[in-house]
Amino acid sequence: MQAGGLLQIRSGLGGAQAQRRPCGRPQAQELAAAKGVSLPEDFAAAAASGGLRAAVLDTYCKLASGGFLTSWLVKALPAFRDRLIADRLFFFKVWAEVAIDSACATVAEVRKRGDEFWSEFEFYLSDLLVGLVLDVVLVTLIAPVAQPGRKTAQAVSGLKRYLGGLPSAVFQKSQPGRKWGVGDRAATYVKLGLEYSLAGIVCGFIGQGLANSIMLLKRKYGGASEHDVAVPPLVRTSLVWGMFMGLSSNTRYQIVFGLERLVDETIARRIPAAAYFTTLVIRFANNVVGGENFIDMARWAGVQ
Template sequence: GGDDGEEGEEGEIAALLKQYGVLASQLPKGAEKLDPKALGRFLEAYSNKLSKWLIDTWPAWRDKVLADPEFGYKLMVEETVGLGLAMSGTVAARGKDLLKELDFFFTDCAVGAVINFVIIWLLAPSVGKAAATTGLAAAVGNLPAFALAEGKYSVAQRVGAGVYKGSLFSACGFLGSLGGTTLAYILFQVRKLLNPEGTQAAALPNVLANSLGWGSFMFVSTNPRYQLINGIEQVMYKALPTGAGKAGSLVLRTGNNMVGGATWVLWARFIGLQKQSEDQGNGKGKKK
């Protein structure tokens, strides 16, 4: 019976390779270990020219896609729909001053895109992880990619993954806001030097307070929301056809970005970073 099962899998794999026009020798390192269903999802990602180039040239990207073939799709959703929602909020907040403040707008875009990438990257599982040694490095290396990840992990390991990834998110939010807000101040001063009379006073937030606010928000709001989304997607992609799973992922992540925008306003008010009358001007659509 076992031999029949192996022969059946080999037949499925051969059919998949033929369907996608790929020779077994052309598969990237690690792909030969995938079961037929996972290989089918991987080959779909590998059939995209950009995705194929990234897999072939960037080993870390390859290891992410081998562990989660929808990794690139999830990143694309966050960098298009998610960032688009955030930037639409920025456009609405700036209104008629948008063209005069394109430098600020593009700063917001750049910071948002980097934070999106870091969030998806940190929560994505990866194959080929180096073997854990001892001490703290071993403990961190043995944590799941996210709290609800498949596998035989203890409750302590799952809680540890949530706290560890949340801490990384917090640092990312703090540094992203610190860099973005500082750059906004620099751009404002440059504009003042170039055009003193035409530059209006900008309502820029306090650099340190804003950065601490974003760091704490990434831990208490962004982290649990994305941990939950990854857990739901994990079940969806196993239970549904790939197309349906991707549609569900799009809905989930779009809704999450909308929830993120609302909860940021509530959090900023709660910690005293924004007053209600300032939300329109200072919320600026960052929806992580």
């Protein structure tokens, strides 16, 4: 779903179609009230300053008056709300990523570690926990974000303004008034690579620290075993997570985004259910490759 266009909506009062132009604050509040929802503060500000996009308002009203979980999330978390408005499959993609990655990571770990799986169980646990957090980070950072209205001019540096105007993903579709060239898309790849690397380092440090603590406690109270492996270096392991996220994950998820966009603009227009099926298939293949890739990278770096 593209939230940038100004689509027609129904007012709920008279059933007549609203105009395609942005809604002013009184009109936006009236339409939201007719749907039984309150207008978020940032939406109200957008409506007052330049007009709230009709498509954004209509989609928000549908989400806010929908199921309990979705309704609560869009009201409580603006970051989740804006991504779900821009992409109707955002929530499904987060769920699919977490579920598929957990299963694929387990299969990949068992396959790669073989007979040493149980003696290296702490590595598996650390990889799984860190992976679950990073799954949400990966899907969230690369997801398109809905713009409620016209952007107001802000006193920000040239670099910050430039970075804020980049697409959310390398293969995001250009929109009216927002055209991105090859240089912009290359800059997006670098920007997301740095963000993914930072997330990987932080989560890797926490996850490996937990795994190391479990290893030391098990050996302290359970005794040493001939199958025990050396406790991995904490800092080096977190740096490996950063390298893996910035290079492998960044590249793979850009490709995933591009393939999903291709499906959305072709097959899914005729068969909407195809978008869900292909998302599962694409992300399953991506996680199989990523799970084995991380183990190989960790062993290459000498941390596992």
